[in-house]
Amino acid sequence: MSAVSLSSPGVQALLVEARSRTDAVVAPLLERVDPEAAGVLAYQWGWRGTRGELVAGGGRGKAVRAALVFAAARATGDGPGSEDDPLVRAGAAAVEVLHTLSLLHDDVMDGDALRRGRPAAWKVFGADVVESAVRALTPDALELAFRDVLGVSGRPGIAPPRLAGAARATGLLGDALVRLAQGQALDLALEEEARCDTATILRVHADKTGSLFACACALGAAPEAAGDLAVFGENLGIAFQIVDDVLGLWGDPAVMGKPAGADLTARKKSYPVAVALSGEGTRHDVAGTGRLRELYARPEPWTLEQAGEVRRLLDGSGARGVAEAAARAHERRALDALARACPPSRKAGDDLRALAAFVTGRAY
Numbered sequence: 001m002s003a004v005s006l007s008s009p010g011v012q013a014l015l016v017e018a019r020s021r022t023d024a025v026v027a028p029l030l031e032r033v034d035p036e037a038a039g040v041l042a043y044q045w046g047w048r049g050t051r052g053e054l055v056a057g058g059g060r061g062k063a064v065r066a067a068l069v070f071a072a073a074r075a076t077g078d079g080p081g082s083e084d085d086p087l088v089r090a091g092a093a094a095v096e097v098l099h100t101l102s103l104l105h106d107d108v109m110d111g112d113a114l115r116r117g118r119p120a121a122w123k124v125f126g127a128d129v130v131e132s133a134v135r136a137l138t139p140d141a142l143e144l145a146f147r148d149v150l151g152v153s154g155r156p157g158i159a160p161p162r163l164a165g166a167a168r169a170t171g172l173l174g175d176a177l178v179r180l181a182q183g184q185a186l187d188l189a190l191e192e193e194a195r196c197d198t199a200t201i202l203r204v205h206a207d208k209t210g211s212l213f214a215c216a217c218a219l220g221a222a223p224e225a226a227g228d229l230a231v232f233g234e235n236l237g238i239a240f241q242i243v244d245d246v247l248g249l250w251g252d253p254a255v256m257g258k259p260a261g262a263d264l265t266a267r268k269k270s271y272p273v274a275v276a277l278s279g280e281g282t283r284h285d286v287a288g289t290g291r292l293r294e295l296y297a298r299p300e301p302w303t304l305e306q307a308g309e310v311r312r313l314l315d316g317s318g319a320r321g322v323a324e325a326a327a328r329a330h331e332r333r334a335l336d337a338l339a340r341a342c343p344p345s346r347k348a349g350d351d352l353r354a355l356a357a358f359v360t361g362r363a364y
Contacts, residue, residue: 183207
């Protein structure tokens with residue numbers, strides 16, 4: 001599949017639309033939650049700067065997950081306008097808020113000082129304040145899916161399908177939240193390990209990234225298509241994360257929003273690193289693998305010379321090529337599942353196909 005850049009008018013329009021729709025749901029949320037927590041989310045969301053000043057799009061995410069919700073609704077819903085369903089809009093906002101909260105938590109746990117080219121929220125507010133905001137806002141994110149129904153819950157005549165739809169959305173979000181926590185716990189545990197394998201990294205990627213992509217696609221999908229679109233989303237999320245791992249080691253800092261080689265310096269157990277540590281590279285060198293394991297087992301920080309040696313060992317292992325092939329394989333699985341739910345001949349699925357190309361087209 002050919003790469004689709006962020007400058008592609010079609011993808012750009014999908015992302016702008018998704019951001020605008022979710023902004024309209026999240027803005028009222030910030031007005032009714034604790035001001036300190038609201039300030040943290042407003043900063044991470046891109047509405048506020050380091051001094052609390054209003055900014056125009058500073059540090060904003062791309063809203064890919066929200067775009068998947070709306071695209072899934074258009075692809076499998078009841079025709080044009082399906083994405084305007086209040087539950088679809090609420091689900092898109094909820095999945096984006098959960099993603100934003102997961103990034104806040106990850107940056108604290110990983111000690112990452114930069115996010116999207118500006119100071120990470122914990123560097124601005126403090127780690128304790130950020131973690132408190134994450135705990136306070138998580139229930140609010142889940143409630144978004146039920147908010148419209150709860151607002152009239154005391155009135156007679158609530159349509160059972162609306163209640164069922166809200167319950168289904170909340171269940172999907174709750175499952176994704178559990179998987180996010182599991183993935184983060186495993187990711188942290190890997191920091192204490194000298195080696196890891198690709199199967200373990202795929203579990204982390206499936207739980208931390210695939211879960212929200214799958215949730216987003218299922219939230220927007222018609223019930224009969226939700227299963228296939230969840231498979232589409234899960235594999236797309238895994239492919240996305242493997243691509244991100246490759247960029248974390250070999251990508252342009254301007255694209256990543258953090259210094260070159262930051263993942264290497266942090267000894268992050270990414271997919272390419274797991275390939276090299278487990279000896280699964282295309283140019284397997286027993287001595288090189290052993291030396292790499294020895295360096296990752298050292299508790300003390302690497303010297304500049306050691307970091308350079310790790311870089312050379314990774315470059316020479318063939319791990320990058322293996323990782324990119326794995327990303328392509330998961331992309332194919334995603335597209336096969338999408339074809340079952342919405343055959344290529346149906347134009348309704350074009351937005352999902354465009355988003356898949358954008359998500360996975362950055363490294364190959």
